[in-house]
Amino acid sequence: MKYFIQTFGCQMNKSDSERIAFVLEQIGGQKAQDAEQADLVVINVCSVRQSAVHRVYSLIKKLKEQKKKIVLTGCLLPSDRKKLQDKVNLIFNIKEIFQLPKKLKKIGIAIGQSKISVSSLRKNYLEIKPLYSSFFSAYVPIMTGCNNFCAYCVVPYVRGREVSRSPLLVLKETKKLLAKGCKRIILLGQNVNSYQGEIGEKTIDFSQLLKMIVSLPGKFWLSFITSHPKDLSDKLIKTVFSSDKICKYFHLPIQSGSDRILKKMNRGYKVEQYKKIIEKIKKEASKKKIDVAISTDIIVGFPSETNSDFEKSASLMEKIKFDMAYIAQYSSRPLTFASSFKDNVDSSKKEKRQEKLFKILFKTALNNNKKYLNKEARVLITGFDKKGFIHGETSLFKNVRILNNDNLTRVGEFVKVKIVKATPWGLTGRILYFSET
Ligand code: SF4
Known part of the structure; x- marks a missing residue:
């Protein structure tokens, strides 16, 4: 069948x-x-x-x-x-x-x-072997579920409470992937920062797990999604910048730029705290002279969001200058706490607010990408399009379209590229030479 x-x-x-x-x-x-x-x-x-x-x-x-x-x-x-x-x-x-x-x-x-x-077949579903859809880039779940109960979100109801996977089993899966030539490991969890794995009596936090993985031999990129701002510690920031193998890409959902709305959303942090985390990340990046990319999720039109609340989200986006943002219009979900609120921002207003944030994102993403013009970048080749162009991604998940198809390039290889064009959603480059990482 x-x-x-x-x-x-x-x-x-x-x-x-x-x-x-x-x-x-x-x-x-x-x-x-x-x-x-x-x-x-x-x-x-x-x-x-x-x-x-x-x-x-x-x-x-x-x-x-x-x-x-x-x-x-x-x-x-x-x-x-x-x-x-x-x-x-x-x-x-x-x-x-x-x-x-x-x-x-x-x-x-x-x-x-x-x-x-x-x-x-294993009873613990995460231990069932996946049929990976890519041989060079793999998702490795480290936990499932969520304990946070953000007011708008169904995840804790449909996926249950957080359960962390054993660090040894995460390592075992990663080792196997690397042995087969996988070049990028993406650790998955609804809130990876609250990972608490166990080895015997010992509890391993997310920073420790990252360190265990980067100590594996081989040249590969290690990335992770998603981080919750309330749990992103200084220790984790230091760990990310401590190894060349860890991608300096942070997906950090802010959801709103208004403290009043964040409180109603039950997010557990204030805008100032979020800004401080971003400052620390950027400071660490500039100290080490390395690029960093920051993306986020934002909801517009959460119940009772006023123009003034929304403008705070807009000015936060202007200030942080995100590389990417997933901007969604609020929709009420059954079971959630917010479903008891009146969905009182009309859809045309939600539409306009979303459009305004898209425009800001367009500008900041373009400016961020322009920084790569005429510079060299390492690119992992991810595929070819119908016109014969090679496509790839940088360690910061920037899409790169490559102009010179030398017919030698293979999917899953690293190449060094010179960036010749930047748009908000990607880069264009020319291959200079092959690179191992
Ligand atoms: S938005 Fe994220 S952190 Fe909040 S409840 Fe949903 S999955 Fe958990």
Whole structure:
């Protein structure tokens, strides 16, 4: 049977889909190019925004017309689960992925000849081997869940409380990836800064985990997402700048530039604290004369957000000069604390506020990227486009389009590039020579 996995949402869902793919292949499934060519479609759902949920509903409608077998998993709210259970063949909890073969069989979905004994699948879902979608860049989850209960967010309700993965198992997975030639490891967690792994009686924090990973031999980039500003310590900043292997890229969601709104959001920090963290990061970068990139998430139109609250978000963006920002219009999510607030910022206002922040981002991202003009940059080659241009990324996740295709460059290699053009969303360069890191 041919399968296709449609993933919505964050990197954590993408990483979970790699585990689902592994299980399906072990029981004889073959990956289809797209949903149309598949017999079985697994939808890995995201409920963080209502727009993503709408997309899931319309996809299910289309797949049903095509008479596909449909399986749902991911961050699914109980209310959606109830509405969808009669429309799909199966809904399963990602943490019970080891039971997927049995569940598929029970509802009459025969995948094919099993390559493994199903009982050998690990009970702890993060220990199920992923079928990595890339050989040179891999997501390695270090924890799941979240304890923070930000007022607008469904994650603690759909993913549960924080559970940190054993540092030794994280190291084992990373070692295997590096041995196979992986060049970039991206550690994943909803709030990596609160990682608390255990080795026997000893508790390992996130800084210690980073140090353990960079002590592994080999030349590779190590990155991580997502950090919570309230938990980003000086120790962690020092650790990031202590090793060439750790990418100087911080994704640090601010969500609002107004203390009043941050309090209503239950974010646990004030704007001044956030600014201080950014100052420390930039100071450390300038001391070491290295580039740093900072990205963020911002919500516009949170209940009761006034023009003055919004202007504080806008001026914060002007001040911090983010390299990237994921700017979303607030949408009320069931179960969350904010769902009891009146969603009283009308949609045209949300639209205008979002547009204004996009304009600021356009300007700051362009100015930040212009700093790379005529300079050399190390680029990890990630692919080729239809026109034959090579594409890659720097250690700061800057997209680079490369003009000179020398026909020798291979995906997954590092090259040295001279930057000749900058736009807000990327750079253009020419290959100078190959580089090991
Ligand atoms: S930190 Fe807040 S926004 Fe992030 S996953 Fe946890 S509850 Fe959601």
